[in-house]
Amino acid sequence: MSTQTAPALVLKSGPEAKAFLAEVDAMAATQVEACYQCGKCSGGCPLSYAMDYQPRQIMRLVQMGLREEALRSRTIWICATCYTCTARCPRDIDIAGVMDALRVKALRRGLRPAERNVGVFHQVFLDYVRCLGRSYELGLMLVYKLRTLRLTEDLLLGLKMFKRGKLAVRPEASRGRDEVLAIFREAAAGDAGAAAGGATGGTGAEAAGPAGGTRSGEAKGGGAR
Amino acid sequence: MTEEPLRYAYYPGCSLHSTAREYDLSMKVVARAAGVELLEIPDWNCCGASSAHVTDPFLGFALPGRVLALAEEMGLDVVAPCAACYGRLAAAREEAARHPDYVRRLEKATGRRLSGSSRVWNVLEWLSQERVSAAVREALKRPLEGLAVAPYYGCLLVRPPKVTRFDDPERPVTMDRILETIGAVPVDFAFKTECCGASLGISRTDLVSELSGRILAAAADAGAEAVAVACPLCQTNLDSRQEAAGLRQGRTFDLPVYYITQLVGLALGASARELGLGRHLVDAMSLLREKKLA
Numbered sequence A: 001m002s003t004q005t006a007p008a009l010v011l012k013s014g015p016e017a018k019a020f021l022a023e024v025d026a027m028a029a030t031q032v033e034a035c036y037q038c039g040k041c042s043g044g045c046p047l048s049y050a051m052d053y054q055p056r057q058i059m060r061l062v063q064m065g066l067r068e069e070a071l072r073s074r075t076i077w078i079c080a081t082c083y084t085c086t087a088r089c090p091r092d093i094d095i096a097g098v099m100d101a102l103r104v105k106a107l108r109r110g111l112r113p114a115e116r117n118v119g120v121f122h123q124v125f126l127d128y129v130r131c132l133g134r135s136y137e138l139g140l141m142l143v144y145k146l147r148t149l150r151l152t153e154d155l156l157l158g159l160k161m162f163k164r165g166k167l168a169v170r171p172e173a174s175r176g177r178d179e180v181l182a183i184f185r186e187a188a189a190g191d192a193g194a195a196a197g198g199a200t201g202g203t204g205a206e207a208a209g210p211a212g213g214t215r216s217g218e219a220k221g222g223g224a225r
Numbered sequence B: 001m002t003e004e005p006l007r008y009a010y011y012p013g014c015s016l017h018s019t020a021r022e023y024d025l026s027m028k029v030v031a032r033a034a035g036v037e038l039l040e041i042p043d044w045n046c047c048g049a050s051s052a053h054v055t056d057p058f059l060g061f062a063l064p065g066r067v068l069a070l071a072e073e074m075g076l077d078v079v080a081p082c083a084a085c086y087g088r089l090a091a092a093r094e095e096a097a098r099h100p101d102y103v104r105r106l107e108k109a110t111g112r113r114l115s116g117s118s119r120v121w122n123v124l125e126w127l128s129q130e131r132v133s134a135a136v137r138e139a140l141k142r143p144l145e146g147l148a149v150a151p152y153y154g155c156l157l158v159r160p161p162k163v164t165r166f167d168d169p170e171r172p173v174t175m176d177r178i179l180e181t182i183g184a185v186p187v188d189f190a191f192k193t194e195c196c197g198a199s200l201g202i203s204r205t206d207l208v209s210e211l212s213g214r215i216l217a218a219a220a221d222a223g224a225e226a227v228a229v230a231c232p233l234c235q236t237n238l239d240s241r242q243e244a245a246g247l248r249q250g251r252t253f254d255l256p257v258y259y260i261t262q263l264v265g266l267a268l269g270a271s272a273r274e275l276g277l278g279r280h281l282v283d284a285m286s287l288l289r290e291k292k293l294a
């Protein structure tokens, strides 16, 4: 496992490094080892300017087994899943799929997303879907603001949208919400299994449960707080 | 005509019931005029948007998977006007074929069957199919002559191409053709398929303003007077962040952002009220009045 004190980019070749690469490959159904670092993904990425590692560098981190650097990067939370990289890669690597795999791995390990507000947004969004079967934008915006203390940002815009009837006051529930809750529970159960059974990387075992970041499910359908 | 009417399972998704009600209204106006039946999927749920698939792969599959299962029970193909919903549904259909274990878990949790028999249509495919576009051409009442519109496709209608299998991922033309059909002037520009930042709309407003600004600048510089979209997230970002985007670019934008169905509806003679044109943040009426189109 790499540590804070190690030089930033030391090539790893041990079984642990290979295991990380294999896990990411399997989750994203792609072959990161095929990346030849041409940089086309970074060149076309609309958000590369705001990332700490370029998409190309993330591919390299995965190849080298630098798990911590990849999972703690801001990049994986800045990525907007626009699939420009995936559509263009000359080596047919699903870079956007790799970003998904890294986010899921980070959450399963209980790491708090390096872009905290992005993580909170996803969590509050899913809390509403779990309770109602549908999202609820007004509630989402309010709870997100309370949780991130961004109380004044977008206040005027929110008012304008409200005045034009763009933010429904009452939440809308799906009558299928019991089934939706069952889906969330099944996802949580599967997560626990993946964390326990997927520990092929030895020390890199992923902890189950909702520590810190976004949860995918809970035993009880609590409300958004 | 003696043909059976076209029928679709209609999946509005959450946005069309809140921020994008005008998209829902205009979809129904166009469907009615074209003789297409849209049957809303009963008890539909949220597709999970980006939040589900960035959190857990099974959740990202199963939320849209349940919607597909409901459409199969109706025995119909699905039309999903929201590009993000469309992307999630199309991806789930693809994943169902690759992950029998996911399908089993979904069936266990919901008690429903998923076979992948219902195809998923995005709004541009739906509008451009021969029967619909022929009906639109026939019913045209008010061609949008002289209206220069930048067709903005965004990400999820065309990418990832292995999932969408729709148009050219770098240079799509389907919306351009629809605009021509209704008499408008499609404006070619370089940012047709650039990302507006969609899922970061609330959590990183600075990034969304920057990305939206680049798209609006490219459209304005190419001579567009308005932008047409086929996604409620694109519309919200380009419309509601337009002022902030202008500030970042050091210029003022004045580009109304219409849903493609609003423009089609207008050309079919529907009123501004029926199409929800008063619900936009960037004034959507002045330009139309100036052009004597409303």
Ligand code: SF4
Residues within 6 Å of the ligand: A034, A035, A036, A037, A038, A039, A040, A041, A042, A055, A056, A059, A088, A089, A090, A091, A092, A093, A095
């Ligand atoms: S485009 Fe593909 S091959 Fe090139 S750097 Fe990116 S991932 Fe590697």
Ligand code: SF4
Residues within 6 Å of the ligand: A041, A044, A045, A046, A047, A048, A055, A078, A079, A080, A081, A082, A083, A084, A085, A086, A095, A096, A099
């Ligand atoms: S999917 Fe993510 S990494 Fe790829 S181009 Fe889009 S924002 Fe960049």
